[in-house]
Every structure is written in structure tokens, then in C-alpha cells.
Amino acid sequence: xxxxxxxxxxxxxxxxxxxxxxxxxxxxxxxxxxxxxxxxxxxxxxxxxxxxxxxxxxxxxxxxxxxxxxxxxxxxxxxxxxxxxxxxxxxxxxxxxxxxxxxxxxxxxxxxxxxxxxxxxxxxxxxxxxxxxxxxxxxxxxxxxxxxxxxxxxxxxxxxxxxxxxxxxxxxxxxxxxxxxxxxxxxxxxxxxxxxxxxxxxxxxxxxxxxxxxxxxxxxxxxxxxxxxxxxxxxxxxxxxxxxxxxxxxxxxxxxxxxxxxxxxxxxxxxxxxxxxxxxxxxxxxxxxxxxxxxxxxxxxxxxxxxxxxxxxxxxxxxxxxxxxxxxxxxxxxxxxxxxxxxxxxxxxxxxxxxxxxxxxxxxxxxxxxxxxxxxxxxxxxxxxxxxxxxxxxxxxxxxxxxxxxxxxxxxxxxxxxxxxxxxxxxxxxxxxxxxxxxxxx
Ligand SMILES: Cc1ncc(COP(=O)(O)O)c(C=O)c1O
Numbered sequence: 200x201x202x203x204x205x206x207x208x209x210x211x212x213x214x215x216x217x218x219x220x221x222x223x224x225x226x227x228x229x230x231x232x233x234x235x236x237x238x239x240x241x242x243x244x245x246x247x248x249x250x251x252x253x254x255x256x257x258x259x260x261x262x263x264x265x266x267x268x269x270x271x272x273x274x275x276x277x278x279x280x281x282x283x284x285x286x287x288x289x290x291x292x293x294x295x296x297x298x299x300x301x302x303x304x305x306x307x308x309x310x311x312x313x314x315x316x317x318x319x320x321x322x323x324x325x326x327x328x329x330x331x332x333x334x335x336x337x338x339x340x341x342x343x344x345x346x347x348x349x350x351x352x353x354x355x356x357x358x359x360x361x362x363x364x365x366x367x368x369x370x371x372x373x374x375x376x377x378x379x380x381x382x383x384x385x386x387x388x389x390x391x392x393x394x395x396x397x398x399x400x401x402x403x404x405x406x407x408x409x410x411x412x413x414x415x416x417x418x419x420x421x422x423x424x425x426x427x428x429x430x431x432x433x434x435x436x437x438x439x440x441x442x443x444x445x446x447x448x449x450x451x452x453x454x455x456x457x458x459x460x461x462x463x464x465x466x467x468x469x470x471x472x473x474x475x476x477x478x479x480x481x482x483x484x485x486x487x488x489x490x491x492x493x494x495x496x497x498x499x500x501x502x503x504x505x506x507x508x509x510x511x512x513x514x515x516x517x518x519x520x521x522x523x524x525x526x527x528x529x530x531x532x533x534x535x536x537x538x539x540x541x542x543x544x545x546x547x548x549x550x551x552x553x554x555x556x557x558x559x560x561x562x563x564x565x566x567x568x569x570x571x572x573x574x575x576x577x578x579x580x581x582x583x584x585x586x587x588x589x590x591x592x593x594x595x596x597x598x599x600x601x602x603x604x605x606x607x608x609x610x611x612x613x614x615x616x617x618x619x620x621x622x623x624x625x626x627x628x629x630x631x632x633x634x635x636x637x638x639x640x641x
Contacts (some may be wrong), residue, residue, distance in 0.1 A: 206234070209245055212465065214253035221259055222262060222278050233271045259374055261394030275386065278394040294592060298599040300433060300573060302468075303617035306547035307494045308540045313533040317526070321585055330522045332356045336532045340487075340501040343535070347473040347484050351503035355513040356523045359495075360464045360488035361387055363502040363512070370511040371458045372423050379417035379425040383578065383611070385433040385462075387604040388426065396630050401606035404432060406572045408439035410525075418450070424458040425451070427475055431465030431574025433489070434604045434613040436555065438573045440471060443473035451479050458508070459483040464500075467492045467541075469573045477503070484508050490600070492544045493534050499527055507604075510584050512604060515524045550573050554616040554624070561628035567635045579631055580611045586632035587612050594630035616621045 204226040208214035218583050219229035221440035233239070236254065240247040254271055257263045260404045262277040332355055344351035354569045357363035372378065374396030380388060382401030400422050411429055417425065425449075430438040439447075450460060459480045463473065477485045484504035489497050502512060516522065534540045562569045562579065571577035581587035584600040590596050593610070601611035612634075619627065 204231075206239060207243070209243065209249075211249050211256065211341070212253035214239075214245075214250060215256045216241070217325055218253070218257055219262060220497065222273055222277050223452045227273050229275045231273045231275070232269075233273070235270060239282075247625060253361050254374050258393075259396040261390065261392075264393065268286070274390065274393055276390040278390070279470050285387070291592065294595055294596045294597050295623075297614045297616075298597050299617070300576065300599070300613070300615050301617055302491050302497065302552070303547065306543065307325045308534055308537075308543050310494070310530065310534075313530055313537070317533060321526070321529075325519075325525050330525060332522075333525055333528045333532065334544050336528045339532060339535050340503075344487065344501070345501055346487070347475065348449055349473070349475050349477045349503055349584065351485070351501075353509040354501055354503040355509050355618075356528060357500050357502050357512070357516070358488070358498045358520070358523055359490060360462055360486045361391060362486070362498075363386065363460065363500050364460060364487040364534045365395070366512045366515060367393070367458065367460055367486075367502075367508065368397065368424060370508070370515055371482065373399055376423045377417075377421055378604075379414065379422040381407075381426070381428060381432060382413075382606040383397055383434050383601060383604040383608040384426075384494070384606075385428070386478060389606070390603070397460060399606060401608070403608065404435055404437050406435075406437050406440075407443040408432070408437050409443075411443070411448070411450060414450055415446060418454070418457070423456065424460060426460045426462060427476065429463040429475065430469035430471055431576075433464075433574065434576050434611075436571035436574045438469060438471045439474050439476075441472075444476060447476055448479045453622040454483075457482070461485045462488075465574050468551065468575075470548045470552060471569045471573050478505075481505060482508050485514075489531055489534075493531065493540075494545065497527060497531060499531050504533050533630055554619050554621060557621055557624045558614065558616060558628065561594060561624045562631060565628055565632045565633055567628070575615055575617050577614045577616060578611050579614060579635065580609060581634050582610065583634070584610045586610060588606055590634040591630055592631075596627060596630055 203338045207217045236247050238251045240250045263271050263273045264274050273560045377398040377400050377402045379402050381404040400417045400420050402409045402417050468489050486502050488499050489502040558577050559569050559571045569577050569579040588600050599613040
């Protein structure tokens with residue numbers, strides 16, 4: 200706790216280093232408050248401006264956040280080896296963990312046969328000179344995207360969706376720039392935006408995607424980028440509908456000052472049609488990860504976009520990390536081409552739909568409103584997240600507190616359905632009615 204950790208230093212650099220060191224060591228945990236600027240200045244015998252400068256640097260690096268009357272606090276996942284798990288109550292024996300946001304490992308395609316087939320015809324080692332996006336992978340990716348209405352003439356490959364988004368933001372924006380993100384939205388994206396020194400502007404999201412007035416307000420606030428989750432929005436399950444896409448396309452048409460990023464992370468797992476915005480702005484990118492349908496450890500996403508945007512991402516990668524291993528690219532290609540894997544992914548999509556819809560329906564039958572139109576999560580509004588997380592943990596369920604995903608959105612908990620089976624749903628729904636009604640912890 201901040202009360203126990205003594206921040207030291209007589210310059211802003213030393214003070215921010217002292218806070219960073221406290222975070223690294225775990226003495227300052229996610230959510231811990233830092234002392235008020237004047238109080239710390241008094242303690243350290245420095246001017247308030249010196250402490251304010253130290254806090255500003257920490258904020259720009261995404262280590263802390265300042266939120267009005269809540270003061271300055273350590274962010275949920277500061278980019279210095281702090282673990283998000285520190286925010287969650289420690290799991291107790293027998294507690295089912297529904298907090299993870301992971302795909303169901305029982306429904307991921309087995310990689311062994313594909314690795315064995317690759318091993319049989321891998322050929323000579325690939326060297327620095329001959330690496331790039333594999334033409335065969337690019338061709339299949341292009342066809343798959345084109346079938347969904349995404350013009351993918353230009354594309355590259357990144358180490359997952361978030362890697363692609365990081366590269367896009369770094370290539371187009373500068374620290375201090377504002378970026379519009381869904382609220383509630385994906386916690387890791389909020390952490391990334393903070394770590395890049397960007398300012399997140401929340402856009403309310405409903406079942407049909409980011410709200411039009413919300414996007415309008417974000418544009419008026421001068422955002423330089425807008426990130427939209429196409430389907431299986433995390434945490435609410437929203438998917439951009441045809442009507443919402445039409446409205447947003449009208450609003451965004453021709454905006455030369457805005458980078459539009461679409462994140463289609465669930466890809467084949469989302470069984471609603473894609474309504475892309477791709478191409479409506481001169482600078483755009485559409486990122487499709489393989490993590491959810493094929494496995495997060497594959498670390499691969501396809502990034503399509505306008506020529507300049509794709510060239511920036513690919514060119515910057517070339518002078519840095521280089522490329523996504525062609526071994527990995529071959530593995531993904533093998534999965535995409537395998538009809539049995541395609542069947543498994545379709546079965547997985549149906550299974551998530553049944554469990555998610557089943558939970559939403561079981562909650563509705565108990566008078567509890569929840570969202571979860573697509574994907575692997577259900578978002579349940581609650582009066583008090585701490586109470587809800589505690590009540591549910593005592594009933595045997597670990598869920599994620601909504602605070603990780605919210606800017607101005609109202610409190611809720613996120614439930615990942617991957618570890619659930621359909622017979623579990625009534626008991627979980629029963630357990631959820633208590634915190635939703637505002638019950639105290641047992
Ligand atoms: C909205 C969103 N985008 C992307 C991802 C996956 O990203 P990656 O490809 O980096 O694994 C997730 C995973 O939970 C997500 O929720």
C-alpha cells in the first residue's frame with residue numbers, strides 16, 4: 200500500500216524512479232493511491248511542481264492514472280512487470296475461474312498433426328534475406344477478408360491483434376494524442392493506450408457497436424484514431440450491425456485526420472456477419488487475429504489497410520522485430536486449409552453461442568439484464584463491483600471486475616463462458632442475482 204511505501208527523491212526524475220521501483224517490487228500495487236501532490240511535496244521538501252512533473256512522467260508512461268477526486272493511482276497493469284492477477288482476489292480452492300477471457304482449450308484445434316506435417320516438408324532454414332509475408336498465406340487471407348467485404352489488396356502480418364494495434368498507433372500518433380476507444384472496452388487496449396502515452400477518450404458501446412453520438416463527440420474532442428471491435432466486443436459481446444456501420448460510415452466518410460482501426464479478433468468464431476467500415480477513411484486498418492479460433496499462442500494477426508498505413512507498419516517492423524516467423528505463418532496456413540479444423544471452429548462457435556445465450560437467458564429469467572450478443576463473454580451490470588466479485592467468489596465463481604474495462608461506463612462484472620458447461624448455468628445465474636440486487640457479501 201502507498202501508506203507503507205515511502206516515496207523518496209528530491210528531483211522529479213528521482214521521485215518518478217522511486218515510484219517505478221515501488222511498483223516493480225510490488226510495494227505499490229495496481230489500484231494503490233499515490234499521495235496528493237502537495238502532501239508529498241511537503242514530505243520531501245520539494246516544490247509541488249517537482250512532484251507534479253514526476254506524476255506527469257509516470258502518467259505518460261502508463262504507470263499511473265489520475266482520475267479527478269480519486270487522485271492518482273497505480274494503473275491496473277503498469278508496463279513494468281506488474282501482474283494483472285494482483286487486482287483479482289486470490290483464487291480459492293474449488294472456485295471456478297470465469298475471469299480469464301480465454302478461448303476454451305477444449306475447443307482449440309490440436310496443433311500436433313499440423314506441426315508434424317510441417318516438419319515433414321519444412322525445407323531449408325529461412326534466412327534474413329528471404330523473409331516476408333508468405334505469398335500463399337497472403338492469398339488465403341485476402342480471399343477470406345474479401346469474402347467479408349474487406350478490401351485487402353495491401354496486407355501484412357503482425358504478432359497478434361494487439362501488436363498490430365500498437366504498431367498502428369505508434370506509426371500515426373504521438374504521445375499526448377487522443378484515441379477513441381470503446382467504453383467499456385478491452386482492458387489490455389486501455390493499458391496499451393496508457394503505456395504509449397496516449398489519451399483514451401471513451402465511446403459508449405451498445406449491442407450494435409460504438410454509439411454514433413459517442414463517436415461524434417470523440418471526433419469533436421479531436422481524437423486522432425478510433426478503434427472499433429467488429430464482433431465479439433470485449434467485454435460486452437457487441438457486434439457492429441448493418442445499421443450502425445452505415446451510420447458510422449456516413450459520419451467518418453473522408454476524415455483525413457483520423458486513423459480508423461477495426462479489430463476483428465474473434466474472426467471465424469463470431470457467427471454474425473461482418474459489417475466493416477474499412478476504406479471509409481483514407482487511413483484505415485483492419486486487424487484479424489487467429490488467437491480466439493485457433494489459439495492465443497499462435498501470436499499472429501493479419502493487418503489489411505490502405506497502402507500508406509500498411510507500408511508504415513511493415514516498414515517499421517522491418518527495422519525492428521523483423522517479421523513474423525515463417526514457421527508460424529506456415530502453421531496458420533495449414534490450419535486455415537484443413538477442413539477438419541474449419542469444422543471444429545464452427546462447432547466451437549456454436550458451443551460459445553449456446554453457453555453465452557444460455558447464461559443471458561438464465562439471467563433474464565431471474566430479472567437480471569446482461570449483454571452478450573457475440574463472443575465468449577457476458578457483461579453483467581452490478582451496483583458495486585467489489586461486492587459482486589466477493590459474493591460470487593464466496594459462491595464458488597471468480598469473475599473479472601468491470602473496473603478493468605471501464606472509463607465512464609457503469610459498474611459491471613465480466614464473465615467468460617469458456618470454462619462453463621450448460622448444466623452450470625442455472626447455479627451461476629442464481630449466484631449472480633444476489634450481487635445484482637445489491638446483496639452484501641455472505
Ligand atoms: C478485443 C480484443 N482484441 C484482440 C484480442 C486478441 O488479441 P491478440 O491477437 O493480440 O491475441 C482480444 C483477446 O482477448 C480481444 O479481446
